[in-house]
Amino acid sequence: MTFDISNIEQQSQSLIQEAEGLISQANSMDELKQTKQDLMGDKSPLSQMHRKIGTLEPEQRKQIGRLLNEVKERIDGLVSKRREELEAQESLGQRQESQMDLTEVLLFSTSATAALGYLTRGHMHLVTQTQIELEDTFVGMGFFVAEGPEVETDWYNFEALNMPPDHPARGMWDTFYLNLGAPESILLRTHTSPVQIHLMESAVQGEDGLPIYAVMPGRCYRRDTPDARHIPVFHQIEGLVVDKGITFADLAGTIEAFTTAYFGSSIHSRLRPSYFPFTEPSAEFEITCTICEGVGCRTCSNTGWIELGGCGMVNPRVFDAVGIDSLVWSGFAFGFGIDRCAQMRYQIADMRQMLENDVRFLYQF
């Protein structure tokens, strides 16, 4: 290219156009470096033009100098833009080169490597999970949660619950006794009902006062040979309401409200006369079979209903035992198995699995 001062503007334009083409064709950093050398190096037309402006008039020199600087800046800009593009391409290429197999991570055993293994969660026992859900349902219905000891005296487990010694109803609960005190005086509670007595006693003694709206979850013991439906160590939840004007209708309504809240709106409850020494009237409560939703299946022996627990109005004799005036106060109680709820909900074939602590079982929940 020869330098002709007369069409300097035109030449600048074509220089830029040429540079655009060359720079965009540079496909590597090396090529780009060479292209830049060609365009702006010592031997480049631009440099030649620069060298020549020294011969010009000061006024013209200033004007053309500014023009050439603009061209230089323009080309610089194009080069650095292309450099960024190439860099981005190159780094993407590099990053694409070794695709990490994330499915491996998914498939690693949790304890295979410490780094991956430490990032696993533990599992709350399904009984705990069930208990929490049940507690939350009842808390939402206005109950508080109370607990009591697992070792009780005969008084709390039987006598205060209207079962004096040799009461035939005691046969309903096979009891583990402890080698403490007089024979058969201290035992492992067969139900959570002793907590009712503790609660009412402390209410009467003024610690908490009446009314009582409480649920009582906890571990219970029955001397039954283990089978698919029974284990000697199990969990129950019990409810107690003591207030003025509490009716059997309130009991039926509370059971129904709980049933639909916990099991879902398609599951309902019904009460059937039954017998417990500590309640009168007493009832067994059944819920719509959760498997067939009432249509009838093997689990519910085609009745559409499954038995969940027992309930009733607190027997005035129980109120007498704890010193609550049954002419002023009335109440209801209900109870059922937490494990049984879990068994129904997750269709656990054999309750004995609950005590084995097989991680294949525990990790499912």
Place this chain on the structure above:
Amino acid sequence: MRVLLSWLKDFIPLELSADKIAETLDDLGLVVESICRTGEEFQGVVVAKVLDIQPILGAKNIQKVLVDAGDGAKQVEVVCGAHNFAEGDIVPLAKPGAKLPGGIEIQARKVMGVLSNGMLCSAKELALADDASGIMILGEAGGVSQTAATGLEPGSDLSLALGIQKDVVFDISVEANRPDAMSIVGVARDLAARLKLPFTPLEPTWDSLGFGDVSTADLASVTVEDEQYCQRFCALVIQGLTVSTSPDWLRNRLLSAGMRPINSCVDVSNYVMLELGQPNHPYDLDRLGGAGLIVRRSIPGDSLVTLDGQRRTFGGDARGDAGQDCLICNANNEPVGIGGIMGGADTEITSSTKQVLLEAAYFLPAAIAGTSRRLGLRTEASVRFERGCDPWGIDTAMWRFCSLLTDINGAGKTVISKDLIDIKDKLLPKPVKLSVKVDKINSLLGTALESKDIGELLKPMGFFLKTVESRGDEDASHIEAGAESGNVLEVSVPSFRPDVSIQADVAEEIARQFGYSNIPRTRPARPLIGRLTPYQRDRRKLKEVLVGLGITEAWTTTFLAPGDHEKIGLREKAVEVANPLIKEESFLRKSLLPGLLKALLYNVSRQQGDVRLFEIGHVFDLPDNGAVRDVPFPLPVERESLGVLLAWPDDGADTAVRIWRTIQEAFHIEGVVLKNGQVPTLHPSRGATLMTHAEEELGVVGEIDSTILKSFGLVDSSRKVGWLTLDVEMLLGSLRQTNFVSRSISRFPSHDIDLAFVVPDEVPASAVKSTLVEAAGELLESIDLFDVYKREDNIDSGSRSSKPEYFFDNYSGVQPTGNPKDNIDSGSRSLAWHLRFRAIDRTLTDEDIEGLIKGCIEKVFKSHSARLRG
């Protein structure tokens, strides 16, 4: 209790379907466990006579049988696998289309080329007996029973041949408070009331019976010495008996009700018990060994062989009444029966019995329950007496017995002694009258019944009602003061309902007949605000923290085997179960460790031993009181405990300490000191105790000693198991910081300083930290141990048990590193700390920092014979 539909129909005109009846019974609380239709289970099963038995070519075990199934000359060909019969035998044949009790439907099919037109049945296949060893033989070739009269003609219906009537048997589970429902009349009465059907009870008509001239007392004397346990005793003598087989109708009813027919006299006794709920006992008067009965309390040395052939011994112990039984003795005072439970073998009725002394009595329910439990003997009689029989229904039962036996024995022959002996004690329960307020019933049930409604519900069940003026009535004192005066009913409770003794019991009867499902559903008017206690919330949080750390919750049994506690170094006696199911479950756990180790072993032995488990549960210790036997209620010390067992690869003491630190941070626990030292359960040099400022032990942390792992069957020597146990009640109770408040975050830059001290081995890092914290004061924002260095040769030469384990101090998991050229004496190690200083309100100056560092260094030097690492 098995209740026959046909028997119910003796008392009420029932036309409903069996399913509808079952539904009604359910709704009355007489829950039907199963419905069994008799006489229908053998549809298509006929009597057949074996004509010919032929082998089948190529078949070893089966043969071809030709039978006469009543189709005239046409023989039926069947294939059979049994060989216990011969030509001429009478056998049951299930024809194609028959349905067997087990649900099997019979079809004609070809077996080894032979068409089998049905199946010859075993007793088990017909659900008649458990015998599955061969075909049921109804009559043997040439036997006397093979007559038309017995119904064993070929082709006749098997049900007819066996004399089984079409009937429905409801198996009802009767609750412990309903002695009346342990009888056919009781069930019928409840049903009739609910279905609004007429109920026809049995009315004794003594006049129709044949009485002799001799008074009962002249034939047999009766003395009741134990009027506390036996409050009414009736007796009479029946003479002129020929004990025989009972008629079919009676045998069938007993069989359907689940009782084995024995002979006419015993069958009648059982029939009366099932029908009326009144157990009774016939003695062979000639075998009584003393013509009379004495009812008395047992004394040591008494014994009797009961009807079941077992020798029973009685007596009683130092506990007085509680260990004594009510015995029936002959006139020579020798036991002949256990009152209300079972008679003696020597006086039982046999085919040669000529005269019978009949007993029907009322026994104290608790006494029967006690004896039954003590002897481990539950009989049809004892389950009725212990619930409470009708003390005023005995006469009817005596009459029913005499009447039925007379019918069977023959009216002309049967002679009943004159003058029934009837000894009643003043303790005998009398019919109860209750004052029942209609308002109170409604306010208990949530109903709006009127006294008329209540009457309609109660009267059909045998209750009598009378309206009483509430004003001026003495029973009015029962009425809630200030309540609106409403109708008061005087309710007479029938004597067969001993369970009804207070107003609430009457309410239940009303509700039962009204129908539980007809009671409205409401909710308590003023529920409180539900909540968890702070403890309960924190315990949930504790579980969440542990689950977040990758630990899974286990649930182990509370029971431990003998020796389990000793294996983990807990040598003090544990609470013992008096009546364990198995010996391996005879102690209450003092620690969660054995249970969790067993859970670990369970998983290890299934090649899934990489587990981390925790449990929160109760642990038990003997009462603090040494002389437990002298205290009325020496309850065990029961506390809630946390156990964390860590058995992932690389887990160990350090993992356990990290988990403790996480818990400590989660609950803002302050003032708990980790003290290195030997802990019984733990590795001799990798254990520590967590002590509170009050010097109470919160728990222990470390690595479980391999000898303990081995004793639980965990023999893999490379497995290290970390262990942390805490007293949850202490952790979330007294130690839990409830007044925790947030700390402001400074916006000024920090000054970070590293200091490495060489300190003697016996100084725990936590002590150095405390010194630094104290010296640095408020401007210290954080302090971390970042390096522990001990000279290599020291580590190599030191024996395991004597070498202190540094990582139990406040920062764990740091591997010793550093420059080996450093000159650190044996018996010392270098602890490097990272201190970050920052002020809330300004940038610290160099002078500030210099002063702080100087203070820190001097304090550590002075307190711990330390020096700075060179």
